[in-house]
Amino acid sequence: MTIVAPHITKQPSPPAPVARTKRSRKLRDNLTGHAFLIGAVVCFALFMWFPMIRGIVMSFQRTRRGETTWVGWDNYTRIVADPSFWIAWKNTFVFTLLALVLGYLLPFFVAILLNELRHFKGYLRILVYLPVMLPPASALFLFKYYAYDPSDAGLFNAILKVLHLPTSEWMQSPGMTIPAMVIASTWMNMGGAVLIYLASLQNIPGELYEAAELDGAGVARRIWNVTIPQTRLILALLAMLQIVATMQLFIEPLILANGAGTQDSATSVAYLIYQHGFFQNDLNGAAALGVIMLLVLAAFSAVYVRLTTKQD
Numbered sequence: 001m002t003i004v005a006p007h008i009t010k011q012p013s014p015p016a017p018v019a020r021t022k023r024s025r026k027l028r029d030n031l032t033g034h035a036f037l038i039g040a041v042v043c044f045a046l047f048m049w050f051p052m053i054r055g056i057v058m059s060f061q062r063t064r065r066g067e068t069t070w071v072g073w074d075n076y077t078r079i080v081a082d083p084s085f086w087i088a089w090k091n092t093f094v095f096t097l098l099a100l101v102l103g104y105l106l107p108f109f110v111a112i113l114l115n116e117l118r119h120f121k122g123y124l125r126i127l128v129y130l131p132v133m134l135p136p137a138s139a140l141f142l143f144k145y146y147a148y149d150p151s152d153a154g155l156f157n158a159i160l161k162v163l164h165l166p167t168s169e170w171m172q173s174p175g176m177t178i179p180a181m182v183i184a185s186t187w188m189n190m191g192g193a194v195l196i197y198l199a200s201l202q203n204i205p206g207e208l209y210e211a212a213e214l215d216g217a218g219v220a221r222r223i224w225n226v227t228i229p230q231t232r233l234i235l236a237l238l239a240m241l242q243i244v245a246t247m248q249l250f251i252e253p254l255i256l257a258n259g260a261g262t263q264d265s266a267t268s269v270a271y272l273i274y275q276h277g278f279f280q281n282d283l284n285g286a287a288a289l290g291v292i293m294l295l296v297l298a299a300f301s302a303v304y305v306r307l308t309t310k311q312d
Contacts, residue, residue: 052294058287075288079276085289087264088272092249095178095268099246103186104239110190111197112227125198129191136188140255143184144171148256171257174265181252181266189245193238200234201227240304244297250274269293 062071079085114124131139147155148170157167170180204227212222228235250270253259257266259275269289277286 055287055290058284059291062284071284075284076292079285079288079292084264084267084272088267088269091178091264091266092247092268092270095182095249096243096246098179098182099185100239100242102182103190103246104193104242106186107190107193108197108235111194111201112223114194115198115201125195128194131188132191134188136251137255139188140184140252143180143187144256147184148180171266172262174261174263177257177261177265181249181256184256185246185252193242196234196238197231200231204230236308240301243300247293247297247300 059075060070060072061068062074110128114121114128117124149155149157150167150169150172152158152161152167154170156170160167168176170176208226208230209222212226217225248270249268253261253266253268253271254274259271260267270293273286273289273293276282276289
């Protein structure tokens with residue numbers, strides 16, 4: 001018995017001009033993509049990487065009368081020995097902790113409240129986001145001269161007086177300086193976080209809440225057992241962004257407390273860098289302090305990534 005192999009028709013290869021056209025189109029697309037990528041890389045290199053590397057180099061140098069010399073760790077030891085260094089870090093950490101309590105949790109619960117409302121949702125979202133559209137300097141001057149006026153004419157003191165509570169000196173009181181800055185910062189920046197939380201909340205399946213209600217869960221249990229687990233990734237991401245942003249506290253003490261505040265109660269690490277660089281003409285010390293802040297934030301980011309990776 002003879003087996004005849006099936007006849008396989010060989011597909012003709014595309015003409016050479018068509019193949020060259022496809023290759024040229026693919027090459028052109030790749031060049032376009034790389035051109036856009038190169039533009040972004042150049043911008044990052046000029047405005048982020050180069051200043052960062054230049055700052056690290058300057059932190060090991062000393063410039064006097066136009067002459068630059070290498071001094072090793074002298075700038076770091078001098079900065080750390082300055083009493084203002086520890087005061088600035090203490091104020092920065094206290095501000096960050098208070099901002100996590102108020103500025104991180106409050107937007108989440110405001111978003112939950114707006115998500116549950118049936119009427120005027122659009123109007124209330126605009127009202128919550130409106131402070132974000134104001135220039136930060138304008139908003140802080142509004143707080144400084146209207147809300148935090150230490151006399152009875154100030155908004156907050158007028159409210160306290162109506163409630164028969166003791167008034168405050170606000171920014172003139174060392175004990176109230178950081179809480180007052182946290183209140184102003186939260187009011188200015190919470191709108192963006194509220195919108196992000198709202199978008200996350202609207203992606204939660206309604207069946208989960210219905211099942212929780214059938215099980216007899218109240219509002220608190222539904223938030224704890226449904227809302228928080230479903231928005232865990234957004235909560236973790238915004239927590240990291242909140243800490244990194246608040247650690248770079250600068251404009252609030254600069255405007256509200258005229259820089260250092262009463263008894264250095266408002267001095268932050270970022271403001272201390274500004275003070276060394278522009279008031280004391282100590283650019284090398286400012287660079288060393290900036291590198292220290294960079295290392296602290298990098299260490300926190302590394303710990304955060306490690307912990308979130310383990311949880312996932």
